[in-house]
Amino acid sequence: MSDLIIPFFEVQQTLQSILIQYGFSEDRAKLCAELFAKTDLDGVRSHGVNRFPLFLDFIQKGYVKPDNSPSLKSKTAMFERWDGNLGPGNLNAHFAMGRAIELSKEFGIGCVALAHTNHWMRGGNFGWQAVEAGCIGICFTNTKPNMPTWGGSEPILGNNPLVVAIPREGSPVVLDMAMSQFAYGQMTIYAQKGQELPYEGGFDENGNLTKDPTTILKNHLALPMGLWKGAGLSLILDLLASILSGGDSTHEIGKRGDEFGLSQVFLCFDPDKLELMDWMAEKTESVLENLKNSAVFESEVVRIPGEKVIEIRRSNLENGIPINEIIWKKLLKELGK
Amino acid sequence: MSDLIIPFFEVQQTLQSILIQYGFSEDRAKLCAELFAKTDLDGVRSHGVNRFPLFLDFIQKGYVKPDNSPSLKSKTAMFERWDGNLGPGNLNAHFAMGRAIELSKEFGIGCVALAHTNHWMRGGNFGWQAVEAGCIGICFTNTKPNMPTWGGSEPILGNNPLVVAIPREGSPVVLDMAMSQFAYGQMTIYAQKGQELPYEGGFDENGNLTKDPTTILKNHLALPMGLWKGAGLSLILDLLASILSGGDSTHEIGKRGDEFGLSQVFLCFDPDKLELMDWMAEKTESVLENLKNSAVFESEVVRIPGEKVIEIRRSNLENGIPINEIIWKKLLKELGK
Numbered sequence: 160m161s162d163l164i165i166p167f168f169e170v171q172q173t174l175q176s177i178l179i180q181y182g183f184s185e186d187r188a189k190l191c192a193e194l195f196a197k198t199d200l201d202g203v204r205s206h207g208v209n210r211f212p213l214f215l216d217f218i219q220k221g222y223v224k225p226d227n228s229p230s231l232k233s234k235t236a237m238f239e240r241w242d243g244n245l246g247p248g249n250l251n252a253h254f255a256m257g258r259a260i261e262l263s264k265e266f267g268i269g270c271v272a273l274a275h276t277n278h279w280m281r282g283g284n285f286g287w288q289a290v291e292a293g294c295i296g297i298c299f300t301n302t303k304p305n306m307p308t309w310g311g312s313e314p315i316l317g318n319n320p321l322v323v324a325i326p327r328e329g330s331p332v333v334l335d336m337a338m339s340q341f342a343y344g345q346m347t348i349y350a351q352k353g354q355e356l357p358y359e360g361g362f363d364e365n366g367n368l369t370k371d372p373t374t375i376l377k378n379h380l381a382l383p384m385g386l387w388k389g390a391g392l393s394l395i396l397d398l399l400a401s402i403l404s405g406g407d408s409t410h411e412i413g414k415r416g417d418e419f420g421l422s423q424v425f426l427c428f429d430p431d432k433l434e435l436m437d438w439m440a441e442k443t444e445s446v447l448e449n450l451k452n453s454a455v456f457e458s459e460v461v462r463i464p465g466e467k468v469i470e471i472r473r474s475n476l477e478n479g480i481p482i483n484e485i486i487w488k489k490l491l492k493e494l495g496k
Numbered sequence: 497m498s499d500l501i502i503p504f505f506e507v508q509q510t511l512q513s514i515l516i517q518y519g520f521s522e523d524r525a526k527l528c529a530e531l532f533a534k535t536d537l538d539g540v541r542s543h544g545v546n547r548f549p550l551f552l553d554f555i556q557k558g559y560v561k562p563d564n565s566p567s568l569k570s571k572t573a574m575f576e577r578w579d580g581n582l583g584p585g586n587l588n589a590h591f592a593m594g595r596a597i598e599l600s601k602e603f604g605i606g607c608v609a610l611a612h613t614n615h616w617m618r619g620g621n622f623g624w625q626a627v628e629a630g631c632i633g634i635c636f637t638n639t640k641p642n643m644p645t646w647g648g649s650e651p652i653l654g655n656n657p658l659v660v661a662i663p664r665e666g667s668p669v670v671l672d673m674a675m676s677q678f679a680y681g682q683m684t685i686y687a688q689k690g691q692e693l694p695y696e697g698g699f700d701e702n703g704n705l706t707k708d709p710t711t712i713l714k715n716h717l718a719l720p721m722g723l724w725k726g727a728g729l730s731l732i733l734d735l736l737a738s739i740l741s742g743g744d745s746t747h748e749i750g751k752r753g754d755e756f757g758l759s760q761v762f763l764c765f766d767p768d769k770l771e772l773m774d775w776m777a778e779k780t781e782s783v784l785e786n787l788k789n790s791a792v793f794e795s796e797v798v799r800i801p802g803e804k805v806i807e808i809r810r811s812n813l814e815n816g817i818p819i820n821e822i823i824w825k826k827l828l829k830e831l832g833k
Binding site for chain 1: 573574607632649650677705725726731740767769775782783786787790792793798799800
C-alpha cells in the first residue's frame, strides 16, 4: 500500500467533483468533500478518503440520499429533535452540531437529537466544529452491532463513538473514542502484518481474551474497552441516542445488514452565555500543564486527547496529505481520468 | 469480618442519631442517614455504613461542614452553578440533582454544576433520584488523584465516577462506574484473600500491567478502564466538572492530601417535557430484551447495569441488611451503647 501525496485543495476538489456526479448540489458537495478531506488532513486516515468508496457504494444502494436534509420533528426551547431523512451522515451531523451551537448561544445549553441519519465518518470533526465556535461540544452516535456485551458470544452492542471537545487557544482538547478497545480497521492492519495486538483486543471462540487479531476478526468479537464497563457505557449511549432522537437502536439497525439509519445526539455548552469565561482558559491550562509535567515510565509520553492534530494538520497543509494510491486512482476513474 | 443483620429502619435511625450528635439538624441528619442506609440496602457496601466512620472523621477534621448548604452563584435559565460550601457530599449532591430535576421539568433539560462539595458516597443514589422523578439523569464527580494517566508512573488523574440513569418501570437502567478498572477497595479485598485479580487491574513498578493487587496497591497505580481510553475520559470529566462549576480540578484537590472540595455536574432530561414518552418505554424494553436474549459463552449471564439492585433491595428490606459487625459496634459506641 503506497501513498501519494496530494494537496488538501486537490483532495477536496476531487471528492467534490465526484459527489456532484453522484447527484449532490454544488454547495453540499463542497461541504461533504471538505469534511472528508479534513479528516485525512488531520491524520485520521481510517475515516477519510479510505471510506469514500464505501460512501459512494451506499449512495448507489440508496442507503445515503444525497439530496436529503434533516427536517425538524419537535422543539422544546434548547432541545430539538430532527429526522435525518437518510441524508449524508457527515452533512447531517455538521448541520446538527451547528444547530446545537446556535441553541447554546441562545440558551446556554443546546441539544439536538438526530434520527434516521448515516455514519458521520470522523466524529472528531463535530467536536472541532463546536470548539471553533467557542463551545464545549459533546456528541455520540450508535452503530450497527459490532461488539459483544460482557459475557456475550455474538456482536450485539455498537461501538458507539463518543466525542467530547473543550475549547482551548491553539490546541483544543478533543476526545474521540469508540467503545471498543481497538477498531476493526486497526485490527485488520495488525492481522495483515502478522502481528499481535499490543493489548488484549477481543475474544476467541471459547470466550477467552486474546491479542490475536485474526481470531478476533473471524469471531467479530472486539473487546469493549474496560471490559464490562465499556459494554455498559455502549448500552447506555445507544439507549440515550435512540430515546432522545426517537430513532433506531443498535439492534434495530442490525436487522438491515448494512449500516444506515443511525441515531445521534449533539450537546453544546456555550461558556460565554453560561458565564464560565473568567476561569475556563486558566483552569484548562492548569489541568493540562499538571498532566504534561507528571512522571512517566521510561520511553512513555503523556498525550492529551487531540493534541497531535494541530501538528499533523500543519504538516499536511504544507507538504500535502498522504492518500492511498489504489483508492486515489479508483476515485480518479470516477471522473474519467 | 462477620456481619450482623440489621433492619433498614434501625440502620437509618442509628446513623441519624449519630449525625445529630455531630451537629446536624434533625431534617438533614435524617436525609443524610437515609442516603447512607439506602446504599447498604441496595447492596453497595463499599459506599454505605463502611464509609461512615471516615465521614465522621472528616466532620471532626472540619473538611465536611454539617450545617452548610449550597448557595447559588449564577443562573442562566436551565443552568445553575452552586457552591457546595463544603457541606456533606451526599446532601449537596441530593440537593443538586433535585435542582436539575426541577429545571428539567421547567425547561426540558436541567443542569447543575456544583463546586466545593464533598464525596457523594454512592453516586448511583442520584441516578435513582432522577429516574424516580421520571427523568433521565447523568452526573459525574471528580476525585483526588488516584490513577495514573496512560504511560504515567504516578497517580495524577481521578477515578471520577460517572452515573447515567434511564427511567424504566420496575427496574431502571442505572450505570454507576468509576474510571478505574477496579476500585482500590475491591483490590484490597483480593489482596487480603491472597488472590489475583480476575483481569489486569494496574501497573507494577516497571509500568507493566499486572493482576497482583498487592503490587498495584503499593504503587497506587490502578489501571484506567480501557487503558488510554479511560485515562482520556477521566481527564475530560475532570475538565468538564471544574470548568462548568468553577470549582477545583483533580490536581488542585490533590494538593490538600485528604479528599474534600470536589467538583460535580448533574444533568437531567425530562422525557415528558421533551415529548419522548410515546416511544421511551417501548424502545427501552426492546433494547434490553434483545440484549438479555443474546448468545453468551458457557456459564456467563448478560447483566443490565443496575438490574440486581431491585432484587437485593427487596431481600434486604425483608430480611435485614448485612452490616460489618466491627463497624456497627464502633458506631453504637458513638451513642454510648
